[in-house]
Amino acid sequence: MQRGSDRSKLFSRRAAVLGGGKLVLLSALVGRMYYLQVVEAPRFKTMAEENRISIRLLPPPRGRIVDRFGEEMAANEQNYRVIITAEDTNGNPKGTLDTLGQVIEISEKEKKKILKEIKRKRSFVPVTVRENLSWEEVAQIEVNTPDLPGTEIDVGQTRHYPKGHYSAHVLGYVAAVTEKDAKGDPLLELPGFRIGKSGVERLHDLKLRGTGGTSQVEVNALGRVIQEVERQEGQPGAEIMLTLDAGLQEMTAERLGNEAAAAVVMDIHTGEVLSMASNPSFDPNAFNRGLSHKEWQGLITNPRGPLTNKAIAGQYAPGSTFKMVVALAALEKGVITPSQKIMCTGHMDLGTARFHCWKKGGHGPMDMVQAHMHSCDIYFYEIAKRIGINRIHDMAKRLGVGEKTGLDLPGERSGLMPSRDWKLATIGAPWQGGETLITGIGQGYVLATPLQLAVMTARLVSGKKVIPHLTRKITTSEGIEVPVRKEFEPLGISPHHLKIIQRGMNAVTNVPGGTAFRARIKEHEFRMAGKTGTAQVRRISKAERDTRVLKNSELPWELRDHALFVGFAPYDNPRYAASVVVAHGGSGSKAAAPVVRDILLEAQRRESSRGEPVVAPKKDEKEA
């Protein structure tokens, strides 16, 4: 019993200690209540009565996009806009909006849209009424502020693309956040906040965006800011440095002119894309401002597809530019030697079908270099027949035709490289011998993007699995990030065979009689080698062939041939690979080859004048 009473005492003692502890804690609560409700009450009462502290998000400046030399390709400009914050309008946002409508012009339709947006958003999130105000309008609003509770002039930043449509497809554009995008990040609810919708702007959107800061401001009953209580700066978005050369880009885009065309220039050794143009283009600044219905309709109904980046999403029959693939497959398989000749009589029969060379009378006996030089179809029909479709398919895939290249840009399409299995699976019919033949000259089912053609050329020259890329460096507020590039793997193709192909390409441009001899580069050290391609869009009937094949100029635009050219330079020490596709442009030698010549020449000249790119000093973002 002694123990029991000991235990009882111990329990009572400890229970008392515990009770005392609880009393202390409860007293702390009471003390805190007293502090909040008596000592601090005046302060909190003011905050509550004056519609408390208002928290504003500070949008971070969007990161710049610059070219390989640091030249600005996308930057920010100041923009004055008027915004309405519902909770500051004395419960009458419509009244404020109506009054504002007397000061500056707002259409009834706009008003409805704004009121709908106000309803949708939380009451402390401001809504933009009008952007890009003129100074006059800003002054008008400022003068009338007493009658406009809840309105405010806000200095925002808008995206600006100094070179407009020249690189619109690569850079992409920014536009207002749709409901579907607005998840998570409160920044997205800000009026006038823009996010990347395509191209680099979309790919690196999260990094370009930065993180928002906050400003806590005290507001009075009218919703006017009295003072800023605390400010916490966000982090500006990262600066993206691209591999593009803005000058070359501009020149390329201009050189393509008004055609529906695409061009790609890339560095053979690094995979860096120096220029990538797609015409017709659009003005990304207009997207930022907001397009009218009419402008938008104009863009999407244009048959030349200004919104499509044809360099990565345009899929064309490669035509004769594909012949190197077939030749290389044949060399590797050993079904032909470079010097072995094949007789071109102008046509070739397979079963009951007859296949024609583009030259009616035939080329006579052709070896491999000559076949390239004259782009003889019969030679390639013959070797294609010898190796079969699956060998061609395998070589094409190795060289990058018919699958995505892995470029760091959204929207790339894969093209198409047929095979026996592919046809059976998708079309449900067995492969025909004649199909192998037309595949041998890059017609039939084969489709390639201009980017794939440039990559194919780079791989033919280097013998390595070149993978193109656009992002050179990302500079965030935390540091610099350089995408890691692995050494390109060798393709495992005999260098001797590659050399033969390159010699064939050299003959195309630099030997009199070559299909692109007229488009050659005359300066010896800048010499270009390449291959023309003219891809037939329509089928030529037997009747037409018997009489006279219509010229392109006699056909409607959408039935004309695609003009293609792939090339590299300088021949003696290759550095640049380029491809140009002019949709419905007619013959490759006339419409595409001179363009490639000019951009390859420009690329080499720029290199010798500018040297290795240096990083330009970064401008202060706040001043921008």
Place this chain on the structure above:
Amino acid sequence: MRYRLGHDKLTLGRKILELNWGFVFLLICTASVGFAMLYSAAPADPNVPGSVGSWDPWAKRQLIRFGGGLVIMFVVALTDIRLWLRYSYVLYFIALGLLIGVEVKGSIGMGAQRWISLGFFQLQPSELMKITLVLALARYFHGRSLEEIQSIPYLFVPLFMVAAPSVLILRQPDLGTTLMLILGSGVIFFLAGVRLWKFALVGISALAAIPVAWQFLHTYQKKRVLTFLNPENDPLGAGYHIMQSKIAFGSGGMTGKGFGQGSQSHLNFLPEKQTDFIFTMLAEEHGLIGGLAVMGLYLLLLIYGYAIAMRSRNIYGRLVALGMTTTFFLYIFINIGMVMGLLPVVGVPLPLISYGGTVMISILFSFGLLLSVSVHRDVTISRKGEHEEL
């Protein structure tokens, strides 16, 4: 003292007389404050000018749950305490099993599932554990002598009894409940007579373990703690709520803005004003005086709990009574401390007042046990809690 002798056998009528009616009255008063606040929190009928609040959607349902909870409480209170003792471990293992079940089911069904549907209300095994762990620990320490309690080997079993559910609940993840479980158990260890230096040891090692534990916290939990330490870091997230809560609190002043007049609470600047932040609304509408009145009610309930514990003649009853009282206290302290910005926001409701069925039932159940201790305060129970003395 009147019923000192022969009370091992109590008739039902005697038991009802023995019920602590003062305590019951107090808890009805406290719950009524809750009904009033829930009435005030609900948006009024816009067709009746000048009207305030509404029975729908919260007050009415809370009232019904409270009624049901009272019935449960009385049934629990009138059940012989020796039965509770006998089934303490069984109940504990049922709760532990349910916790494991929820864990398994939750991980299969992707995402945290903390409850099991019982039709009329949803049972959270973690709530059940708050009660059954107290029972199990009380039974364990009841059956040990003081020497045993003070020697280390005997502590392994009860420590395991705490650790198992703690780990499970932490994984749910529910930091608030885990902390309550550990603190509540610590109090029972303390009252049972575990030597003080061991607490010091545990305290020091807990401090040392903080950096390790930090690694295991979810990102959002880390954020909450950081936000608590520096609310301005997250003025639009959790920090925003704490700031708004403080503004609402402070603007209530001495006497408050009046019933249904809490502008801050009603303008939706307060999150969950009917559940975790209900005390903020009360403080805004009824000021310091209203807040103190509720604190007074709670204090009286706590004092009753202590009185019941001190008057119980058996260790089991004492530990159960103070265990339940302490759990109740932790709810109050954590919730009020949280809404006033003294503690991190961990999602603990204000007992008897916050809207919510599970907590209401769980609190009333634990009060039932408290009342059972009160009714059976003179019952003697052998160390093993065996039946022969019944």
